[in-house]
Amino acid sequence: EAQVTQNPRYLITVTGKKLTVTCSQNMNHEYMSWYRQDPGLGLRQIYYSMNVEVTDKGDVPEGYKVSRKEKRNFPLILESPSPNQTSLYFCASSLNEDTEAFFGQGTRLTVV
Amino acid sequence: AQKITQTQPGMFVQEKEAVTLDCTYDTSDQSYGLFWYKQPSSGEMIFLIYQGSYDEQNATEGRYSLNFQKARKSANLVISASQLGDSAMYFCAMREGEDSSYDKVIFGPGTSLSVIP
Numbered sequence: 001e002a003q004v005t006q007n008p009r010y011l012i013t014v015t016g017k018k019l020t021v022t023c024s025q026n027m028n029h030e031y032m033s034w035y036r037q038d039p040g041l042g043l044r045q046i047y048y049s050m051n052v053e054v055t056d057k058g059d060v061p062e063g064y065k066v067s068r069k070e071k072r073n074f075p076l077i078l079e080s081p082s083p084n085q086t087s088l089y090f091c092a093s094s095l096n097e098d099t100e101a102f103f104g105q106g107t108r109l110t111v112v
Numbered sequence: 113a114q115k116i117t118q119t120q121p122g123m124f125v126q127e128k129e130a131v132t133l134d135c136t137y138d139t140s141d142q143s144y145g146l147f148w149y150k151q152p153s154s155g156e157m158i159f160l161i162y163q164g165s166y167d168e169q170n171a172t173e174g175r176y177s178l179n180f181q182k183a184r185k186s187a188n189l190v191i192s193a194s195q196l197g198d199s200a201m202y203f204c205a206m207r208e209g210e211d212s213s214y215d216k217v218i219f220g221p222g223t224s225l226s227v228i229p
Contacts, residue, residue, distance in 0.1 A: 031215070033217060035219075040221060041221060042116075042203055042219040042220050042221045042222050043157075043203065043205075043219040044219065045216055045217050045218065045219075048215065048216065048217070050215065056215075056216075058216055058217075059216065059218065088155075090157060092157070097145070097207050097215040097217070098145045098162065098164060098207060099162070100147075100159035100162065101147075101149075101157075101159060101217075102159075103156065103157035105155070105156060106155055106156075
């Protein structure tokens with residue numbers, strides 16, 4: 001089954017404790033993205049990747065890191081999480097930047 | 113400045129009626145793409161329709177059509193024959209393009225649609 005898998009689905013952590021949210025897709029897609037969703041703001045792109053070893057900043061990259069060492073995986077790293085990073089995070093993949101994006105189920109992160 | 117504007121935070125429509133969800137966008141690129149996504153209360157994001165800036169015909173996908181007016185920078189979603197299952201948040205999104213040397217995707221704030229039986 002074609003899918004984008006994010007883990008974990010829910011995470012509560014403390015300020016400053018490094019964490020990684022994993023994202024994996026099985027569709028051989030080239031374009032992958034991370035978004036955060038906050039009430040009233042829609043989704044905001046954090047980082048995107050056009051292919052392996054090619055990543056670029058979206059609109060809200062501060063406080064986040066990504067890597068794309070393999071085509072299927074695109075982990076999101078928060079080196080020192082802060083409470084303003086409490087949000088719902090989505091990973092998405094698409095064949096390219098102009099085709100439908102398949103989204104993961106979301107990761108609800110709370111930083112206390 | 114907001115690049116994607118959805119002026120209707122909430123809308124109601126009677127079942128079986130058609131509804132138009134507004135979206136205007138701002139870009140100086142000549143090449144860009146426009147998307148609509150649906151997010152039901154369960155939270156998943158579902159792709160509905162895509163329109164490329166160079167596409168001359170309005171995109172259609174089943175009951176969904178995109179009313180693309182390039183000069184007005186408008187990309188409204190039309191849902192025909194609304195169903196109860198259409199109740200959801202709807203997001204308009206734009207992929208800015210080649211002219212800018214990047215391929216960011218920007219979402220609007222969304223419109224909450226409620227279908228009334």
